[in-house]
Every structure is written in C-alpha cells, then in structure tokens.
Amino acid sequence: MTLSQLRTFALVAKLGSLHAAAAALGVSEPAVSTAIAALRQDLGDPLFVRAHGGIALTAGGRALANYAQEIIGLADRARWEVSHASTDTGRLRIVATAPFAEHAAGRLLDLFTKRVPGVSVDVVVESAADIASLLLERAYDIALGARPAETVATVAGRELEMIPFLRYQRVFVVAATNPLAGLHGPVALAQLLDRPWFAGPSGIQEHSDEGRWLASTGVAPEIIRLSSETDALAAVRAGEGTMLAIGHIVRAELQSGALVRVPVVGTPVSGLWWVTTLDRRRTTTTARTLQRFVTTADATAAMIAPGGSRGLERRGSKIHVALWS
Known part of the structure; x- marks a missing residue:
C-alpha cells in the first residue's frame, strides 16, 4: 500500500x-x-x-x-x-480565552520565547465555545485558558488533547469603603444583585468554571463589561461595585486592606486553565514544546507572578494580546 x-x-x-x-x-x-x-x-x-x-x-x-x-x-x-521548516518552524498561532490572555499570557510567553529562541507567537482571544472547532480547522496550533466547550470536546475527544496546567480561584471583592465590605458571611449571592457587577470583555462565559458555577446558582446578574479585567478592578477599587476577581491577582490588595473579600456562599470559585492541542499525530512540534512547558514549575511561577501584560487590542471582530518582553 x-x-x-x-x-x-x-x-x-x-x-x-x-x-x-x-x-x-x-x-x-x-x-x-x-x-x-x-x-x-x-x-x-x-x-x-x-x-x-x-x-x-x-x-x-x-x-x-x-x-x-x-x-x-x-x-x-x-x-x-x-x-517550511527553515522559515516557519518557530511560528506559533495561539488562541486564548480572555482572562488567561490578560493575566498570564504575557509572562508565560515572555519566558517561553526566552527559553526557546526563534519562536514567534501570535495570540488571539476567542470564546471557549469556539476553541475546539478552531483547532480542528487548524486556524490555531494551540489553545490556552478555559477548557473547550464540552459539547464540542466530547465529539472531538479523540482528536484533541486537553491538559490542565494551572488552578486558580475567583472571589468577590469590593473597595474597603463599599457598604458590602461590612457584610459578614455567609452572604447570599442575591444580596449582591442591587450593586453593579463588573467584568472584562468576555463577561462571565458560560463554558468557564465560574460560568458553570454562576449557572448552578440560578442567579442571572446584569454584568457591566469593560475593556479588560484590569479596568473592571479599577472600577471596583473606586467603590463603584463588585467583581469576581482572580484570587492571586488581588491577593496583595486584600492583604493591605485596599480591597475586601465578600464571603459569598459557594465562593471561592475554583477553576482550571487548560492547554489544548490536536492529538500528537496532528499537532506541530512547536505546539508540543509549549504544551510541555506550561506544566513546568518555572511556567507556573511566571504566570502567578505580580505584574505583566495588560494590553488587549481589538482588531476587527477579534482581540489580540499585546505581549511584553
């Protein structure tokens, strides 16, 4: 044959x-x-x-x-x-969900490109609902962030390889001057509904861990979406409302008292970020290299370190990440 x-x-x-x-x-x-x-x-x-x-x-x-x-x-x-090996071996097309792109992509990929010289990366933010189909269509080489929508991932289970690499928690935070800061737990989620809720550009996506948690509560708040979670946190800091923030991002401000955690029932909400590729017969060598790298201790330390990329740039219908070095 x-x-x-x-x-x-x-x-x-x-x-x-x-x-x-x-x-x-x-x-x-x-x-x-x-x-x-x-x-x-x-x-x-x-x-x-x-x-x-x-x-x-x-x-x-x-x-x-x-x-x-x-x-x-x-x-x-x-x-x-x-x-294309001589000219394109280091090109890596990455699709990420918005929270990961904003809070971890810059630090992770800055370290990765230093460890693997010659790699060129392009990161585009998409919804978790679209990740599986985009990978199967080879629009991107690798996905980082929320796990692909389960309804799609189940159908494509033999063609996608999904590995969890970073656990995070989300907590409700408010400014120390906000009336919600004086509440003692357990606080019912309904008590927050008359206050503005802020979030990044993707809101709270239904296919994310926090989205599934919110759906399980039966509560449907009106969420004000801002251009980034950093801007949402700035609004919270100014006393304008609350948000479901990533714990390690606000840890220092919680410790200093600038922000206060609202002890809402069912929180903190635990989540996982995943790295997803086509299976090993189909994915590229560079994608496999990043897949292995994100599970290392050095990568974890870089992703949870303070500071980092905060630039999300809209180009047409997509959002690109402005990486830093």
Whole structure:
C-alpha cells in the first residue's frame, strides 16, 4: 500500500468514477485501475463495485476511504511542515480565552520565547465555545485558558488533547469603603444583585468554571463589561461595585486592606486553565514544546507572578494580546 495508491482511491471514492479520478490526477484511466487493483490485492477486498453508472463502496471500501483521507491529510501536513521548516518552524498561532490572555499570557510567553529562541507567537482571544472547532480547522496550533466547550470536546475527544496546567480561584471583592465590605458571611449571592457587577470583555462565559458555577446558582446578574479585567478592578477599587476577581491577582490588595473579600456562599470559585492541542499525530512540534512547558514549575511561577501584560487590542471582530518582553 502506497500513498499514491491511497490518494488515487480517495479520489475515486470521492468522485465516484475512475475516469473522473484519472482526469483530476492528470493520469490515464488504466493507471488508476492499476493502483486500485494493487490495493484490492493487498487488502483482500474489492473496495467497490460498479452500480448505476458509477461505483458503490463496500464496507471495507468505506473504512479505507476514511483512513485514506486521514493519511493523505497527515502526509500533506508533513510535506508542508518540512518545506517550511527553515522559515516557519518557530511560528506559533495561539488562541486564548480572555482572562488567561490578560493575566498570564504575557509572562508565560515572555519566558517561553526566552527559553526557546526563534519562536514567534501570535495570540488571539476567542470564546471557549469556539476553541475546539478552531483547532480542528487548524486556524490555531494551540489553545490556552478555559477548557473547550464540552459539547464540542466530547465529539472531538479523540482528536484533541486537553491538559490542565494551572488552578486558580475567583472571589468577590469590593473597595474597603463599599457598604458590602461590612457584610459578614455567609452572604447570599442575591444580596449582591442591587450593586453593579463588573467584568472584562468576555463577561462571565458560560463554558468557564465560574460560568458553570454562576449557572448552578440560578442567579442571572446584569454584568457591566469593560475593556479588560484590569479596568473592571479599577472600577471596583473606586467603590463603584463588585467583581469576581482572580484570587492571586488581588491577593496583595486584600492583604493591605485596599480591597475586601465578600464571603459569598459557594465562593471561592475554583477553576482550571487548560492547554489544548490536536492529538500528537496532528499537532506541530512547536505546539508540543509549549504544551510541555506550561506544566513546568518555572511556567507556573511566571504566570502567578505580580505584574505583566495588560494590553488587549481589538482588531476587527477579534482581540489580540499585546505581549511584553
């Protein structure tokens, strides 16, 4: 069985005709027949029979057609990567969910590009609901942040590899001067509904851990979305309302008393950030390198360190991350 034979068979199966496959390949029809005959002999299956002026695949032919398309796709991808190895081996297209992009992407990727010289990264923020399909379409090489939407990930479970790499917690915070700062726990979530809730540009996404927690409470607050969680936190700091903030981001201000945690029932809300790639047969070497790196102690230390990237730039319908170095 050769790649040329599989490519020929895949076209016959797709076009439903030896003549059409020969024309598409730019070869003679006898050449197509010879390739199919070799496959039939190798696999011990007729693969298809003639029917109604075309062909009808056997059960074995349908199975081979699926494998043939997959193998050809892998071969084309390998050929492309080899041909671009000298100029594109370090290019990494990253899709991230907004909170991870804002609070951790800059520090993580700054360290990664220092450890792996020559790597060029581009980060685009998308919803967790779209991550799985974007990876499967090869629009991006790797995803960082919230786990892809489970309804999609379940269907694509054999094609995506998802690894948790950083646990975080979210807590409700207010300014020390805010009346909510005087509440003692446990505080019912409903007690916060008459106060403004702030969030970053993505709000509280339903496919995030905090989104699932909020849905479980049955409460649907009106959330004011600002250009970043940093801006949302500034509004909270000014006494304008509350937000569900990442614990390690506000730790210093909680310790100093500038911010106060509201002890809402069910909080802190625990979450996980995930690294997601196509499975190992399909993903790129550079994506695998980042996948391994994000699980290291050095990467964790970088992501939870104070300071870092805060720039989210909107370009059309997408948000890009302004990385720092």
